[in-house]
Amino acid sequence: MEEEKDKRATAAQVTAAAPVGYIDSVYCGSGVDGNGLRCVVFFAGCNLRCPFCHNPETLFKQGTMTDINSLVSRLERYKGYFRRGGVTLSGGEPFLQKSFALALVSALHAKGIRCCFETNGHIADAELIGAAEYLIVDVKNQESDDLAPYEKFFAECVRQDKEVRVTNVLVPGKNDGEEKLRALAALVKKYFPGEPSEHIKFLPFRKLCEEKYAELSIPFPYAGIRECERDDIEKANKILQNL
């Protein structure tokens, strides 16, 4: 009898417990991670290991265990500044912590705060894709020509009529050649109407993260590659527009 009561008490505690997730950090005041001014929640952990990763700390550290209520009240403090903006769930890879990400979006929506995901597009989860207002998908074609994961992801976005913004970190000598740009454009054209150049935003490869790699005592795989300049971006945009 006592045992039964204990079991019931434990179940009730678990049900009542706020969902928890692992995050690396929260940055408020970003103007580049979606519409308007945004708070960005950097989820800990990622399923990829991109050699140009700007946030290596999200890959190699466990992150801080955070419960949804304290995170939401922290984000809610900035609600007055959001206007057109909102919260961006980024990382790391936010799709790796499905229940926490879904609970966070739902709690923020309940407070009238808009959300978007920044994702690597390798986890085509229909529920997550459907949860936020739009998705920023960074296509990683620097080391691989395999675009199949994005096909699956974009097909689900189209099925749900979700807005997708494609980004692509332009790395000189890796993915700024015509062949790679042509493949990227073909991928985007297959799923989204209009010109691919309207959907793709090139992000310049930068090495500001080198210090983070040094702090983590891990080599920065792209240390020997030059940074991407404005000319490189213009050239890639021109190629894209003239395809």
Ligand code: SF4
């Ligand atoms: S997907 Fe993003 S967070 Fe993950 S390794 Fe690549 S750049 Fe880093």
